[in-house]
Amino acid sequence: MSTRVSIVTGASRGIGFFIAKALAEDFGHHVIVTGRNVTRLEDLANQTQGTITVAPADITSEQDRQSIHSVVDTVCQHSDHHFFGIVHNAGLLIAKPFNELTEQDWNHQWQVNVLGPALLTKTLAGALTESKGDGKGKKHVVAISSMGGYQGSKKFPTLSAYSATKAAVASLAECWAEEMGPHGVHSNALCLGAVQTDMLGEAFPGLTVDMQPKQMGQWIANFYSEQYTLFNGKVLPVAGHDPG
Template identity: 40%
Template sequence: MGKQKIIIVTGASRGIGYDTVLELAKNPDNQIFALSRNKAKLEALQKMCANNNVQIIPFDLVTFEEDKLIRAVKGISSIDALINNAGLLINEPFDGLSIKSWRTIFEVNLFGVVQLVQTLLPQLSTAERAHIVNIGSMGGVQGSSKFPGLSAYSASKAAIANLTECLAEELKDKNISVNCLALGAIQTEMLAEAFPGYEAPVTSRAMAAYLAEFALNGHQFHNGKIIPVAVSTP
């Protein structure tokens, strides 16, 4: 048996987060905490994992009941990796995109991450070297191609990219590395909402395999980096 790793994955009820939990759970040395709002889907995911190493945290990153989260992670002394994968995309032309939608997108894609990192800092700073992986988007990268309907989403992903650089600096003395993967098109339900009819060249499972490996080992080679992970536009 190798060294046990404790990993938190947000947005685990579907898409890349779901497949990343499945991937990580193949190794019985990994202990995974899967977070999203949809309890039934998390329970179904847990059942899919034969090593009995997945615990679920039904949790809304917008309402953010901090006490509930603290109770859920109470028994954990340290967290080796936090994968901030949960994301919200609303595809709406700018002139019709309400300020309420802007706020909700930023609540999930930015403030949810901020609060999660703040809440989990005690356990992240006691790991040998923890790795926070923020899932960004090519749309949030300066100078990349932009697409109509995605202004709030892309702006929120630009914000998470910048936050990554800031946190890497601020948390380095706590033994925490922070990186951002700026993803290109991956075949998921979110992609279908953003680009109806478009077929992405990368599957969610393939992305999940890359992400699981990166979360566990990428911080040996990167810190404070925004890494494009894209083979196509979009």
């Protein structure tokens, strides 16, 4: 029985924390967790019944993306460990009216939400396409998008730049499916509705929603780990209602 090796970006808090925990505890993945807050990543590893390797990284740094690749190589030196995929969960939301968004606000969100996932996938594309993945040659890359980036959804004031980046990363997942699908790599985007995390609270102080990060994290872990054979190149809304 082989072990699937997976990367979860932005696992130090919020939804990513619970995706990583569920993948390790409920689905038996060896999970490589990334983010900038090393203390929180180590707390996650210590409180998880399962195998987690901490790979500190700022997703916007080429050097850090290369160091994630090195960790994947090291973990996959175990002959029964196969690289299975990536959950691109790390994200940045800067809530401002369109007329107040600065070039820096646009650039920063583009770097974290689009270029980070794009270039990390590029860095790992060779390792992914060559991997045995689930043992049958299948792998899975999931981009965490937002209902704000889902075509035709109701849009939120103050989220124009964020929503544009989330539409872009969803489109990337469709493109990866075309280019890497023939190598067994399925790629999908999940457009989440609102979840009660620090990101939501910082953007909309006082707003409360029913969906908790643990429930959403567990749902995403199940989709990523178990539901990949039937989905490739799909952009899926994951929300109880519109806009979420």
